[in-house]
Amino acid sequence: xxxxxxxxxxxRADMSxxxxxxxxxxxxxxxxxxxxxxxxxxxxxxxxxxxxQPADRLLLCFIFARDVFGEDAxxxxxxxxxxxxxxxGLTDRYIRRRAIKTVERDGRVEVRRRVGACTLLRLxxxxx
Numbered sequence: 865x866x867x868x869x870x871x872x873x874x875x876r877a878d879m880s881x882x883x884x885x886x887x888x889x890x891x892x893x894x895x896x897x898x899x900x901x902x903x904x905x906x907x908x909x910x911x912x913x914x915x916x917q918p919a920d921r922l923l924l925c926f927i928f929a930r931d932v933f934g935e936d937a938x939x940x941x942x943x944x945x946x947x948x949x950x951x952x953g954l955t956d957r958y959i960r961r962r963a964i965k966t967v968e969r970d971g972r973v974e975v976r977r978r979v980g981a982c983t984l985l986r987l988x989x990x991x992x
Contacts, residue, residue, distance in 0.1 A: 913953045918963035919970075925952040926973070926985050941976060941984040 873885055913921055922944075929942050936943040954960045964983060968975045976984040
């Protein structure tokens with residue numbers, strides 16, 4: 865059985881968003897090649913960021929930056945700019961600074977602070 869064609873939609877300026885019909889279209893249906901989505905988006909949904917402590921959000925930010933953008937300086941250093949950290953809910957610079965100190969004190973990350981520039985982080989390699 866074939867579906868009957870939907871009624872012709874006419875947009876009016878006074879319409880609310882709920883009155884506009886929505887049709888889900890897959891990338892394959894429109895002929896677009898499906899781009900592989902990096903795995904880092906699936907680690908923690910952004911809606912859950914406020915549930916994490918600032919140091920944990922900083923680590924999520926660091927992992928995201930390293931996976932998506934790669935290293936920014938030779939030796940595995942990754943830059944954490946203000947735009948990237950704001951994406952993870954670290955908008956206050958004092959909270960960001962305390963989170964960096966906490967992660968550094970834990971001993972898993974090396975920090976290179978630069979005056980007037982973004983902080984660089986690098987994972988410490990365990991020597992066993």
